[in-house]
Amino acid sequence: MLPLPPIRYLAPKRLRDALELLEQGGRGRTAPDGDGAQRRGPVLPIAGGTDLVPNLKHRLLDVELLVDLTRIEEPHLRGVREVAGHLHVGALTSLAAAAADPLLRQRHPTLAGAYRQIGSPQLRNMGTVGGNLCLDTRCTYFNQTAFWRAALGHCLKRKGTTCHVVPGARGCVAACSSDGAALLTALGAEARVEGVAGDRWIPVESLLQSEGRRHLALLPGELVTELRVPAAPPGRRAAYEKLRMREAIDFPVLSVAAVADLAPGGACRSLRVVVSALSARPRVVTGLGDLVEGRPLDDAALERVAAQAYRQCHPLANMTADPAWRRAMVPVLVRRALRRAMEAR
Numbered sequence: 326m327l328p329l330p331p332i333r334y335l336a337p338k339r340l341r342d343a344l345e346l347l348e349q350g351g352r353g354r355t356a357p358d359g360d361g362a363q364r365r366g367p368v369l370p371i372a373g374g375t376d377l378v379p380n381l382k383h384r385l386l387d388v389e390l391l392v393d394l395t396r397i398e399e400p401h402l403r404g405v406r407e408v409a410g411h412l413h414v415g416a417l418t419s420l421a422a423a424a425a426d427p428l429l430r431q432r433h434p435t436l437a438g439a440y441r442q443i444g445s446p447q448l449r450n451m452g453t454v455g456g457n458l459c460l461d462t463r464c465t466y467f468n469q470t471a472f473w474r475a476a477l478g479h480c481l482k483r484k485g486t487t488c489h490v491v492p493g494a495r496g497c498v499a500a501c502s503s504d505g506a507a508l509l510t511a512l513g514a515e516a517r518v519e520g521v522a523g524d525r526w527i528p529v530e531s532l533l534q535s536e537g538r539r540h541l542a543l544l545p546g547e548l549v550t551e552l553r554v555p556a557a558p559p560g561r562r563a564a565y566e567k568l569r570m571r572e573a574i575d576f577p578v579l580s581v582a583a584v585a586d587l588a589p590g591g592a593c594r595s596l597r598v599v600v601s602a603l604s605a606r607p608r609v610v611t612g613l614g615d616l617v618e619g620r621p622l623d624d625a626a627l628e629r630v631a632a633q634a635y636r637q638c639h640p641l642a643n644m645t646a647d648p649a650w651r652r653a654m655v656p657v658l659v660r661r662a663l664r665r666a667m668e669a670r
């Protein structure tokens with residue numbers, strides 16, 4: 326049993342109060358660091374706590390104050406609603422509620438299905454859509470007890486000077502382990518980011534950064550308050566494939582999201598394939614337009630897309646699952662996702 330360190334805890338009812346607490350905690354730490362992303366301060370938001378609490382118990386973070394978001398009463402933070410054809414999902418919506426929501430299941434069944442595959446029923450009841458998107462990056466050399474990490478001499482992500490996955494690397498390549506992130510990227514979703522200075526919408530693809538220590542393009546004090554998933558055009562086909570060690574409850578060791586838009590005759594108008602659980606940012610497979618657009622997504626097209634993904638995706642030794650096996654599974658998952666997408670109506 327790992328005890329929590331002593332931490333102050335506040336649970337404001339107004340979003341403004343939460344943002345002010347977070348902003349005060351971030352002061353003095355707002356200087357851009359390295360790649361321009363910003364370090365998060367010693368005051369952190371907590372939603373369901375299903376990621377943050379284990380990380381605190383493992384002493385992965387120095388936190389002085391937790392600002393609980395779950396008492397905030399502003400309605401846009403909860404539930405699924407339609408606005409001008411797009412679906413808005415409040416960041417505090419639980420994964421279980423999102424997975425069961427009739428509107429989300431009807432308009433974006435693949436996203437509801439991806440949320441249904443996360444963790445266990447208990448984790449889905451507590452865990453939120455916003456916390457899932459903001460999930461810290463994970464690494465087999467980092468998500469360990471303080472004793473374990475000290476025995477290895479720590480690493481770049483905290484207290485150390487080296488990376489055990491890529492020795493000599495100057496950045497951290499811990500993996501994005503959020504099931505929602507890959508699919509939201511493929512669907513072209515946006516996140517509403519609110520801070521004391523105001524709010525903005527940014528594509529999920531830009532919110533997620535490639536540096537595992539600072540994987541969110543958020544300024545200290547900013548929160549993700551809702552997601553906007555664009556309306557699916559007629560002819561939309563989508564699927565999500567997740568590879569994990571234990572089917573009952575586990576993070577992905579590899580995942581593939583595929584979103585295809587087909588013309589009435591069946592020719593492919595556009596295809597987006599996103600491969601995740603590689604490093605900090607889901608990878609959008611590039612160069613697919615020339616391979617599939619204007620043609621049917623038949624077996625030959627699937628092979629071309631699978632080969633392109635294989636060329637571009639290089640899993641690292643940041644998880645216990647063998648990287649060579651995970652790489653061999655990239656084309657397998659891409660084929661599976663595309664076949665499933667084509668079967669879906």
Ligand SMILES: Cc1cc2nc3c(=O)[nH]c(=O)nc-3n(C[C@H](O)[C@H](O)[C@H](O)COP(=O)(O)OP(=O)(O)OC[C@H]3O[C@@H](n4cnc5c(N)ncnc54)[C@H](O)[C@@H]3O)c2cc1C
Nearest residue numbers: 372373374375376377444452453455456457459504549575
């Ligand atoms: C055993 C186990 C299995 C799991 N399996 C999976 C899995 O298969 N797939 C998967 O994707 N996840 C998995 N998880 C992780 C986690 O349960 C989910 O991702 C969950 O959705 C996290 O949401 P939360 O509200 O609990 O986040 P929290 O733990 O509250 O927060 C997570 C992080 O996001 C930040 N944060 C929270 N909300 C916001 C916000 N609105 N704006 C900005 N920052 C915010 C927090 O400060 C923290 O850094 C698993 C966890 C465990 C313990």
Ligand code: SF4
Nearest residue numbers: 464480488497498499
């Ligand atoms: S990828 Fe390297 S720096 Fe990042 S957590 Fe793992 S060992 Fe540490």
